[in-house]
Amino acid sequence: MNKSGIVSEICRKQCKCFYAPLTLLLVVLVSYPVKGQAPDTVAGIPVNYDEEKVGKYQLPDPLKLANGESVDNADTWFEKRRPEILELFKEFQYGHTPGPLDDLDYNLFDDGTPAYDGTAVRKQVTIYFSDDKEGPKMDLLIYLPADTMDPAPVLLMPGFFPNYSRVDDPGVKRGQIWNRENERAPAPGDSPFGKLDVPLLISNGVGVATVYYEDIEPDFDGGSKYGVTGLYREEGQEKRKSDEWGAISAWAWGLSRAMDYIEKDKNIDSDRVALMGISRLGKTVLWTAARDKRFAAVIASCSGEGGAAISRRDFGETVAHLTAPSRYPYQFAPNYHVFAKHVNQLPVDGNLLLSLIAPRPVLLQTGDEDLWSDPKGEFLAAVDAGRVYRLLGKQGLGTDQWPSPGEPVLGTISYYMHDGGHGTIPSDWDIFLNFLQKYL
Template sequence: MKTIHPKTGKANIKSVVFNLVCSLFVLMLFAANTNGQNKPEMVAGIPINYDEAKVAPYTLPDPLVLQNRKPVADAKTWYKKRRNEILGLFESEQFGKSPDRKNISLKVFETGTLVLDGKAIRKQVTIYFTSDTSNYKADLLVYLPAQLKEPAPLMLQISFSPNCLAVDDPGVKCGTMWNREGQRVSASEGRRFGSFDVEKFISNGIGFATIYYGDIEPDFADGIKYGIRGHFLKPGTTYPAPDEWGAISAWSWGLSCAMDYLETDPQVNPKKVALYGVSRLGKTVLWAGASDQRFGMVIASCSGEGGAAISRRQYGETIKHMIDSTRYFYQFAGNRAKYGDDPNSCPVDAHMLVALMAPRPLLLQTGDTDNWSDPKGEFVAAVAAEPVYNLLGKKGLETDLWPAAGTPVLNDLGYFMHAGGHGSLPADFDIFLDFIKKHFVNK
C-alpha cells in the first residue's frame, strides 16, 4: 500500500425509509413508464401540474447580462465576472457553500490487479476526508484499460450502490451501506440492482470509476449526524447556515476529493474525466462540474428539478415539492426554501447551471415519460444556455425544436431522450460512449 497526499430538522423513520427506497429504485435502470401509470395529483400535499397549457408565462434571467445590467460581450468578461456571479448565486441560494479539502488524504490499497481476462487493471483507493482516518472516508473503485499507450479518459460515476454491488467483480472490497432503517450495515446485506458494464467502456479505451454516495453523506434528513457535513458544523450549531452546503453539495465535494486522486494517477488523463449520475445524483454531477472545472465532461441523467429542468415552468416536481420538510430539503442550502412559493423570484434557474459547464461538454439524458423530472424543461434549459456555449466558441444544441425520443444531439452541449421513464437504460450507455469518444477520443 502507498499513501498519497494531494496538493491541495429531524426526519421521522418513514421519511428515512421513503428516501432510501427511492434511491434504490433508481438503481433498477428500467424505470417505470409513466404513461402506463396513474400520475399522482399531489405530493406532500402540494398539487402537481402535468399540463403544458397550465405552465404560466415566465422570463428567464439572462446568463449573459451582469448583475449591474451590462451585457457580457466576450469570453474574458464571462470568465472574470459573469461566471463568478452565477456560481456565487448557486452557492448561496441553491446548493450551499462547501469547505475546502485541505485535510484529505488518499491510500491506494490495491495498486493494480489484472481483471476481465487481462483486459483491465483494477485499483482501489480509500479517500480520507479529514485528518481523522478512522471516520469520514469513502472507497473509490477504478478500472483502466490494461493495454494503455497513454493516459486514459475515464467516466466517474457517483452511485446509489456500494462499490461491491455496483459491479460484478468478487475482488472488490465489500464496504458498508445505509439500509432502509437508516442504519449502516455491511454491503453484503444489500441487493444488487444490476451491474455496470465495465467491459463495454474498457473495450473502447475508456476507464471507469465509481464511488458510493452514502460514504460521503447518508441520504436522509438526519444523515448530517453521520456524514461529512456534520464534521464541519460550527461549534454550538446543529445544522449548516442557510447559505451553507446541503447534501448535494456534500456529494459534489466528495467527487472533487475523488478527482484529487485521479489527478495523481499517471494512467488517467485528468483533463478527460467525465462525471455521471442519475436523478439526485444527476443534480450532484451538474453541481460538481459547475463548481470544479477540473471535470472535463458531465453526463447528467434525469436530473430534473434542482438540476437541469427549468424551475419557473412549474411542471412536474417543483422547488416547493423538493424543499418540503417531509422530503428533500436537506439536499439543498436552507436559502432554497425562499423560492418555493415563487420560483420567479430566484436570481438563477437551471439554464444558468447548464451554462456553468461551458465550454466543456455536457450531455443531458432523460426519458420521454419521466414527466415528474420534466424532460422538456431540461431541453428548454439547454436551449437557453446555448448563447454561453456560442460565446466561448462551442456548439449548443443548434435547434429549438424538442427532439423526439431516440434522437441524440451530441454537440458540445448535448441532449438525449430515450423512450421510457426515469433513469438510464442499457442502450443509453452506447450514446454516452459516443459522446465521450466524440469529445475525448476522436479529437
C-alpha cells in the same frame, strides 16, 4: 401519496433506491408519473403535468451582469459573469462549501490487480476526509484498460450502492451500506439494479471509477452528523445557516476529492475525466462540474428539478416538492426553501447551471415518460445555455425544436430523450459512448 406518483416511500426505506441510478444493463421499473397517470399531489402539494398550465415566465439571463450590462466576450464571462452566477447558486440553492483538503490523506490498498479476465486493471483507494481514520471516508474503485501504457480517460460515476454491490468482481472491498434503519450494515452482494458493465467501457478505451455517495454524506435527514458536512459544523450548532451546504454539495465536494486523487495517478489522464450521475446524482454531477472546472465533460440523466430542468415552468416536481419537510430539504441550502412559493424570484435556474459548465461538453439524457423530471424543461434550459457556449466559440444544441424520443441532438451541449421513463436504458449507452469518444 398517490400510487401513480413518485417511487413509494416503502421502496425508499426497504432498498434505499429512491431516485436510484440505473446500471448499464437494467432498467428500474418504478411508479414515476407517466402519461395519463399523473398524481394529484405529492407531499400534499399539487403537481402540474399540463403544458397549458405552465404559464409565462422569464428566465434569468446568463449573459447579463448584475448591474444590467451585457456580456459580449469571453473575458467578461469568465472574469465577471460566471463568478456572479456561481455565487448565486452557492447562496440560494446548493450552499457554500469548504475548499479542498490541505493535504489529501489516502490509502491505496489495491495498486493494480488484473480483473475481468485480464482486460482491466483494478485499483482501490480509501480517501479520508479528516485526521480521524474512523470518521467519514470513501472508497474509490477504479478500472483501467489493461492493453495500453498510455494514461486513460475515465468516467467517474457516483453510485447509490457500495462499490462491492455494483460490479461483478469478487476482489472488491465489501464496504458498508446505510440500510433502511439509517444504520451501517455490510454491503449486499448485489444491487437490485444489476451490475455496471465495466467491460463495455473498457473495451471502448474508457476507464471506470465509482464511489458510494453515502460514504460522503448519508442521504437522509439528520445524516449530516455522519458525513462531511458534520465535520465543518460549528461546535454546538443545531441549525444550518441560511447559505450552508446540503447533501448535494457534500456529494459534489466528495467527487472533487476523488479528482484530487485521480490527479496523482499517472495511469489516468486527469484532463480527460468525465462525470455521470442519474436523478439526484444527475443534479450532483452538474453541480460538481459547475464548481470544479477540472472535469472535462458531464453526462446527467434525468436531473430534473434542482438540476437542469427549468424551475419556473412549474411542471412536474417543483422547488416546493423538493424542500417539503417530508422529502429532501437537507439536500439544499435553507435559502432554497424560501422560494418554494416564489419560484419566479429565484435568482438562478437550470439554464444558468448549464452555462456554468461552458465551454465543456454536457449531455442531458432523459425519458419522454418521466414527466416528474420535466424532460422538456431540461431541453429548454439547454437551448438558452447554448448562447453562452456560442459566445465561447462552441456549438449549442443547434435547434430550439424539442426532438422526438430516440432522436439525439448532439453538440457541445447534447440532449437525448429515450422512449421510456426515469433513468437509463441499455440503448442509451450507444449515445453515451459516442459522446465520450467524441469529447474524451
